[in-house]
Amino acid sequence: MLRVTSAVTYYGRVQALKGVSLHVGAGEVVAMIGANGAGKSTVLRTITGATPAARGKVVFKDRDITRLSPEQIVALGISHVPEGRQLFYPMSVADHLLLGAYRWPRRLKRAELGQDLERIYELFPILRERRSQTAGTLSGGEQQMLTIARALMARPKLLLLDEPSVGLAPLVAREIFATIGRLRERGITVLLVEQSARAALNICDRGYVLETGRVVLEGSARELKEDREVQRAYLGRGYTRVEENRS
Amino acid sequence: MAIWNPEAETMPRSDLLQLQLERLQAATNRAYKNVAFYRRTFDELGIVPEQVQSLDDLRRLPLTTKEDLRQAYPYGMFGVPLREVVRIHASSGTTGRPTVCGYTRRDLKVWSELVARVMTAGGVTHDDVVQICFGYGLFTGAFGLHYGAELIGASVIPASSGNTERQVRLMQDFRTTALVGTPSYALRITEVMDEMRVTPSELSLRVGLFGAEPWSERTRELLQSRLGIRASDNYGLSEIMGPGVSGECEHGCGMHINEDHFIAEVMDPRTGEPLPMGEEGELVLTTLTKEALPLIRYRTRDVTRLDPGPCACGRTLMRMARVSARTDDMLIVRGINLYPSQVEAVLAEIEGLEPHYQIVLERERALDEMEVWVEVPAELFRDAVGSLRRMEERIAERMRSVLGLSPRIRLVEPRSLERTEGKAMRVIDRRNQSAEGR
Numbered sequence: 001m002l003r004v005t006s007a008v009t010y011y012g013r014v015q016a017l018k019g020v021s022l023h024v025g026a027g028e029v030v031a032m033i034g035a036n037g038a039g040k041s042t043v044l045r046t047i048t049g050a051t052p053a054a055r056g057k058v059v060f061k062d063r064d065i066t067r068l069s070p071e072q073i074v075a076l077g078i079s080h081v082p083e084g085r086q087l088f089y090p091m092s093v094a095d096h097l098l099l100g101a102y103r104w105p106r107r108l109k110r111a112e113l114g115q116d117l118e119r120i121y122e123l124f125p126i127l128r129e130r131r132s133q134t135a136g137t138l139s140g141g142e143q144q145m146l147t148i149a150r151a152l153m154a155r156p157k158l159l160l161l162d163e164p165s166v167g168l169a170p171l172v173a174r175e176i177f178a179t180i181g182r183l184r185e186r187g188i189t190v191l192l193v194e195q196s197a198r199a200a201l202n203i204c205d206r207g208y209v210l211e212t213g214r215v216v217l218e219g220s221a222r223e224l225k226e227d228r229e230v231q232r233a234y235l236g237r238g239y240t241r242v243e244e245n246r247s
Numbered sequence: 248m249a250i251w252n253p254e255a256e257t258m259p260r261s262d263l264l265q266l267q268l269e270r271l272q273a274a275t276n277r278a279y280k281n282v283a284f285y286r287r288t289f290d291e292l293g294i295v296p297e298q299v300q301s302l303d304d305l306r307r308l309p310l311t312t313k314e315d316l317r318q319a320y321p322y323g324m325f326g327v328p329l330r331e332v333v334r335i336h337a338s339s340g341t342t343g344r345p346t347v348c349g350y351t352r353r354d355l356k357v358w359s360e361l362v363a364r365v366m367t368a369g370g371v372t373h374d375d376v377v378q379i380c381f382g383y384g385l386f387t388g389a390f391g392l393h394y395g396a397e398l399i400g401a402s403v404i405p406a407s408s409g410n411t412e413r414q415v416r417l418m419q420d421f422r423t424t425a426l427v428g429t430p431s432y433a434l435r436i437t438e439v440m441d442e443m444r445v446t447p448s449e450l451s452l453r454v455g456l457f458g459a460e461p462w463s464e465r466t467r468e469l470l471q472s473r474l475g476i477r478a479s480d481n482y483g484l485s486e487i488m489g490p491g492v493s494g495e496c497e498h499g500c501g502m503h504i505n506e507d508h509f510i511a512e513v514m515d516p517r518t519g520e521p522l523p524m525g526e527e528g529e530l531v532l533t534t535l536t537k538e539a540l541p542l543i544r545y546r547t548r549d550v551t552r553l554d555p556g557p558c559a560c561g562r563t564l565m566r567m568a569r570v571s572a573r574t575d576d577m578l579i580v581r582g583i584n585l586y587p588s589q590v591e592a593v594l595a596e597i598e599g600l601e602p603h604y605q606i607v608l609e610r611e612r613a614l615d616e617m618e619v620w621v622e623v624p625a626e627l628f629r630d631a632v633g634s635l636r637r638m639e640e641r642i643a644e645r646m647r648s649v650l651g652l653s654p655r656i657r658l659v660e661p662r663s664l665e666r667t668e669g670k671a672m673r674v675i676d677r678r679n680q681s682a683e684g685r
Contacts, residue, residue: 003265006272006300018297021269023262056300208269214276214297218269219536223353228331 001026001189002047002078002158007056009039009046016042018213019056024158029180029190031200031221033234034210040193041083043210044160047191048080049073060158079156083163085143089136093127096135096146100153120149123182141172145179152188159183161192165199177203197234201225209234248497248560251367251399252360255507256562260555263563266507268302270535275299275308278541281326284319285543305510305533306521311545316346316486325349326541337385338485348387348485349539355394357536358488361505362395365494368503368560369479370454371425373400378417380428380436381459382408382669387489388459392427395491401425408432408668411439422451430462430470430478431671434602437473438662447475456481458490460670461570461588465595466602480569484547486540487532493567498559501566508536511567512544513553516574527552529574530567548574550586578674580608581615583651587673590619593645599624599638603664606654610678617654619646622661 002024009017017039024030032040045051047058049070058066065073074080087096097117121128124145130138135146144164151159164180165173173196181203183190194200201207201221209217209230217227224230250256258266275296278285288309289295298304316324325332327349334350350358371377377396381389383405396403406417408428414436417423426433433455440446455470455478462480470478481494482502492509493502504511509532513522516529530547534540552568572586579585587606594600601622609616621642627635639656647653665672 005265005268008297019272019300021265021272023265023269208273211276215269215273216276216280218273226353228327228351 001028001061002191003057003059004043004047005057005059007043007046007053007058009042009051009053011042011051016051016213017046017053020046020210020213020215021056022208022215022218024189024191026189027184027187028206029184029192029204031192031194031204031207032210033194033197033200033207033224033230035233036195037212038210039213040210041162042213044080044082044162044191044193047073047160048078050080074154077155077157078160079151079154079158080160081147081151081162081164083166085147087135087143087146090134092132092134093138093146094131096150097127097153100150102154116153116155119186120152123152123179123186124149139172141168141175144168144172144176148176148179152183156188158189158191161190161194163193163195165194165196173199197230201235248370249367249372250560250562251364253561255505256364256503256564258507258563260563263506264302267510267535270507271302271305271510271533272296272299274533274535274537274541275543277326278543282324282541284315284324302510305544306512308543310519310531311542313346313486313546313548317344320344321347322349324542325539326537327351327539332539336387336390336485336489345385346486348489351538354488354537354539357508358391358491359394359398361488361491361508362391363398364395364505365481365491366392366395366399366401366456368494368496368562369456369481370477370497371396371399371401371456375399375401375425375453376404376421376423376451377401377425377427378404378406378414378421378423380406380408380414380426380432386669387483387485391483391489391491392456396425396427411436411668412443415440415443415445418450418452419445424451424453426452426455426474426476428457429459429670430457430466431460431666432668433457433470433474433478434466435666435668437470438666440473447473450475452476454479456494458482461572461591463588463591463595463602469602482549482567482570484549486542486545487534487547488537492532496558496560496562500558501554501568503558503560503562503564503566504553506564509534511553511565513551516546516548516550524553524555527568527571530570550574576674578606578608578676580617580652585650585652589650590646591673593649594619594621594642597638597642597645599627600642601661603661603666604673605664606674608674608676608678615678617652618657619654620657620659620664622664623658625661627658628660 004022006019007017034040046053164176177199204221206220207224208215279296331351332349333352336348337345379389383389452474455476458481467478479495483490483492493504495502512531513528522528530549530551531544533544534542549570550572551570555565572588603622605620607618642656
């Protein structure tokens with residue numbers, strides 16, 4: 001569905017991506033893990049056109065989208081949930097969701113829009129309860145759910161999620177990840193950036209490990225979880241062993 | 248016929264090429280980061296890993312040779328700390344320092360998976376009783392096929408090599424259905440079967456998977472008829488992984504390379520230049536997922552051709568032709584380049600010869616003298632002297648026209664040439680000794 005080939009991306013003069021290749025198959029949940037500054041979010045911004053690649057290629061459904069504008073890319077069915085929730089606090093939950101469907105109103109009849117809303121409320125029951133509350137009154141986890149829900153209202157084929165668990169209590173984060181797991185059942189393809197490697201590897205099919213703008217490892221979620229280097233660097237295992245060897 | 252991992256083995260080519268590029272970039276990044284040898288050679292050539300922007304860029308990377316591995320003896324080329332290594336194999340070291348091959352836990356898993364693919368392509372299923380006649384030890388052949396067969400769920404007999412009469416008895420008593428070993432040892436087994444008066448119909452054999460040395464179509468026919476099996480070829484080398492690199496499917500039109508784990512190139516062994524697709528040359532392999540011993544553009548010294556065309560079996564994996572020779576087996580006789588397998592090919596064309604031969608080289612008055620010893624059926628010795636001489640002349644004539652050499656032909660009785668339990672000894676080169684003697 002999505003293919004990134006040798007993407008090289010700069011922020012000003014800083015080379016953030018040094019030839020990154022990855023792919024996401026239809027219906028897959030794919031995770032990118034890595035330390036701060038490894039280039040994970042930049043990959044997402046390269047895909048959405050926010051920071052286009054200087055070299056390399058992004059192909060979505062056999063169409064080269066490397067040089068398209070962010071608006072064109074959204075229209076093709078790629079929705080980006082950026083890090084930080086970026087909600088309008090005085091606006092109601094329901095209005096946020098309608099806003100997510102802004103590209104549809106004229107083409108979609110009211111009924112169809114209602115069906116979409118219904119499906120979203122099934123996925124996020126808490127949002128139904130809060131639908132007339134303003135976004136500012138929601139908890140952190142609820143706000144995160146609202147951002148994902150808003151993106152889903154655009155009926156994306158591919159959802160890009162940037163650090164959905166950041167700043168959330170562990171229990172709330174777990175709920176968010178469970179929801180992402182359910183997206184897969186609904187046939188939505190997900191590319192996920194996550195610092196919490198363990199949580200990401202528990203819900204994804206495959207993953208890529210990024211280091212300083214390069215992919216250093218790729219594999220199935222199980223392979224990555226079993227990888228000693230990943231365990232040591234990102235899952236916090238094996239430190240005692242290292243210490244023992246040193247003494 | 249079954250395919251072990253259809254998702255990987257029948258992947259559309261364009262998806263496969265994307266996966267290869269992703270894995271190549273990750274593997275190059277890791278090798279540069281973790282293996283001092285690659286960091287040094289890259290730095291010397293002014294190469295950085297991110298120059299690999301396409302699969303074609305692979306050819307800009309330096310080659311790795313067996314000598315590099317020897318220099319790094321024992322662990323210098325490992326890409327992970329030794330505590331991550333769960334298995335160590337090594338080459339025999341008969342031609343110098345041995346080369347050491349390590350495996351992480353994941354490497355062993357991948358190894359089993361890839362051999363399972365090759366064995367499934369060769370016709371092995373979970374209902375088979377697999378007798379492994381490779382030597383268990385530092386050599387990778389036995390263990391690789393053992394793991395693959397176990398993963399498939401077959402019943403594995405780790406018979407190891409040697410004690411050929413016992414091998415035959417095992418085949419009878421344990422109702423072995425799949426035989427695994429070198430083709431030359433399988434031929435040896437057929438001889439012992441004759442001596443023991445055991446016919447293929449008394450056995451349950453169905454298929455045979457042979458590899459670890461070059462062999463000919465004629466040997467395949469002999470093995471198939473004498474054992475009553477379908478014989479298939481498979482390929483691998485310890486440095487890269489062991490068996491599991493490639494194997495024949497039921498169509499027998501070349502060995503499908505497990506391209507999601509290896510990239511194959513063919514190059515001119517003298518110049519090191521890549522050759523166009525389909526031309527014969529030295530096989531160069533790059534490992535994409537190996538952790539303990541990642542190798543970039545490793546010179547295998549095996550001569551083959553690549554064929555990316557589609558195969559009737561449905562696998563999209565490119566095929567390599569049966570290995571026709573090894574570059575380090577090349578002999579220079581009176582200035583002419585000669586591979587033992589060329590001699591084998593000439594002998595294979597001639598009816599009434601046994602597939603056992605030896606090339607003996609000596610130097611007489613500064614001239615190379617070549618003799619080819621060939622076994623012929625015992626009946627020929629009972630016939631009139633004329634039939635032996637006619638056979639000699641026929642072979643000599645073919646050698647002259649095909650190889651441009653006129654070796655002396657020595658016809659010998661069956662079983663008079665030495666048999667080995669592993670790879671066959673085809674060449675006895677006494678040229679340096681005879682020079683010293685003078």
